[in-house]
Amino acid sequence: MKYEIVIGLETHVELSTESKIFCSCGGHSASKEPNDCVCPACSGMPGMLPVMNKRVVELAVTAGLMLNCEISRYTTFDKKNYYYPDLPCAYQITQLNHPICTNGLVTLKTSEGQRDIRIKQIHMEEDAGKLVHAGKASYVDFNRTSVPLIEIVTQPDFRSAEEVLVYLNKLKTMFRSGGISECEEGAMRCDVNISVRPEGSEEFGVRTEIKNMASFEAIEKAIRYESQRHIDAIEFETEELVQETRRFDDVSGKTFAMRNKETEADYRYFPDANLMPIIIDDEWLEQIKAAKPVEIDEKAEGYRAAGISEKEIDMLIHNHNVSKLLDDVVNMGCDAKNVAGWILTDCVGVLRKNGKLLSDLTITADDLSAIIKMVDSGDVNRMSGRKILTAVLEEGVDPVAYCKENGLDAKVDTATIESVMDRVLSENAQAIADYKNGKEKAKQALFGACMRELKNTADTAVIKELLDKKLQNI
């Protein structure tokens, strides 16, 4: 018999906000040492009250718009009660009754064609802390406590592990390019609901839930293992399937039932009286819509039209800050393809030399556009431009001042170039002969000699043109 796998996902995504969801502590990425991003509020001390971080609402709504959701105009928070040492208040603030987004839809391109996945809801919640076990002692690190999360819950619309991965990759790309989340390792965690039924059947099979997986690889393996376990149970009656919560063990590649105690808890949800309902009015919603980053597909199309290569587009749309830098510099009057080259070839070159990644790029749009404009206008040549860029990236200098101080903008008139070139040619008869005999490299050597004589400041295009002309005439 053939079987159909039915999967629904709950994906927790850590939002890229500067501060936590209900206090002014820095977000997760701000912490360096255990418990260095903790205040009386997020460590659960009495007397402190949660105060909503507006940015969290805006990012959650933006995510909802990207996933074609209905945006709730009235949204509230609830408390979920359970005891655990990493949960300082012994309750988590989350959304049960009035989640911020509902009824979305996302379309996937898979090897089998297009697939629509319905989004049941997106809700906002706070993360818990972390336990660190060392020998007999356990320590609690509250840095992650109250870091904002959104949880995206789908309908049971996936039919394979492949679809799940396409979906997760799509979310990752979308959220990174949209500045919603960096989606780094551990910042995106999934619970997978899975069941199996004979192909063509309308009824759902017994459902199990695999909790809290942080890597795509684990998710894929877990789905493959768990769906096969279900099929075996039905086909060969190897075991009786029960509705339960399971965990995936990375080492063995198997799933295991969790103790009942962990799964049958009554969380005693109830409304949080400390947080007033949030009303999203037309004006606010329009502001969020206006600020919403262009969808990645649309963005990629724009870059393609500007003549940027596919490889470069791929690098750009995966990195919100970099594509924003490019857009900003283009808005300052530079050509998109040219700017892409400066960022993805020249900047990346300098970063690599210093052992850094594209995501470490810190140059401002003002500085980069200044350099590009100096080069485009012929005030400095490309080589000098690169030199200025290196100094900006490595030493944080002001590009215009650096250029002046180092005499890189010394304009060399054509007559001077010509006289220098004549001298170089008269001193390199052998190179000229080699060139005439078909050695392209000889021309490069002559060009280099001219540049050296001109102290690398002259316009390279002018030198090239003049050199070609002179070599032809010899």
Add this chain to the structure above:
Amino acid sequence: MNYFVKTISDKGNIAVDDTILVKGVQTAAGSRILEGFEPLFSAEAVTRLEKAGYEIAGKTHVGEFGLDLTGEFSYYAEKEETLKGAAAEAVAKGAVKAALGVDMNGATRRSAALSGVDFLKPTYGTVSRYGIVSCAASGEQMGVYAADVEGIKEVMDVIAGYDEKDGTCLKKDYDYSTKEDIKGKRVCVIKELVEKADAETAGRVKAYADKLAKAGVVVEEISLDIFDAANTTWQILMTAETCNNVSRYDGVKFGYRAKEYNNIDELYVNTRTEGFNFLTKAVILYGSDVLSKNRYDDCYGKSLKVRRVVSEKFAALMEKYDAVLTPVCSKSAYTAYAIEDAFKTVFEESVFTAVANLIGVPALVSGGVQLMGKAFSENVLLSLAGSMERAGE
């Protein structure tokens, strides 16, 4: 009686009850579970008073988390034969000019009535809740004890008003007055509540009504059946919220921790068994029950609906009257009793006070009686009581 759990300044003129945070001074809400907890910051109201030049005299005893009748079940206080309430007594004896207290289930108002001082529980959202040991977030509110309404006005003028650190604090300005014209104001006396009081208390309400009438106030006795429902509803919401808010006291982070435990579950259980008193445990059990999956719809969910109905009925009454006159509690004096009886005793006495917590309206205790009005009608209540106080001088 020694009112102070901790004396801070001899010169101080304001006492702060032990459910209110004062930076660097143990704040334990009368409970062993918070033994040794020294806050890193003061409550907003305390900060505002200090900025205005007032000095905090000390922390006064409260019953554990303010759940009892008048403050008789504090882990830190000596047991007294006659119940009074420490903050109210400190004001009554002239040790301080005024005191701050958190009104959550009526203990503050009962204390004031029994000690013969005034207490105002203002409209919900008036005074910042930042820095109070929160139990029932949806109805608790900081209020002021003073010898007369002038003292209450003086302190309220300092502490009332918007605070961004409390999401439930309203963006509103207040200008308190105790001297508005009360002639022609309409006050109703609630028959059902007077009938629940003993003869002496009922007599006091009657005498107060007569005095108001003499001053030109229209006083009418009416019947209104919302108070039992309001009380039951508030006990459900209050116990549920309290159960949730005291969950954080688990021995992991601060306060009391049991000496003996072998694992995390024992740490929780032993700490909480030793740290909470009998009444708090009863509230936790009751609160857990009303929030449980099988009972939620019938208890907590329904209570939220009843809250709305009570609010509407009270608002309808306030179309016809400017204030409601009731007893504060059923007796004029209480003696020590067993903590095992506390849950039931407090529940029965809260029928007079719970409605103000449930729907957030202001309640003023003065002359051993209670005046309630619609939201933000403090000036009417203060002027009615002020007029009576001035007439009595």
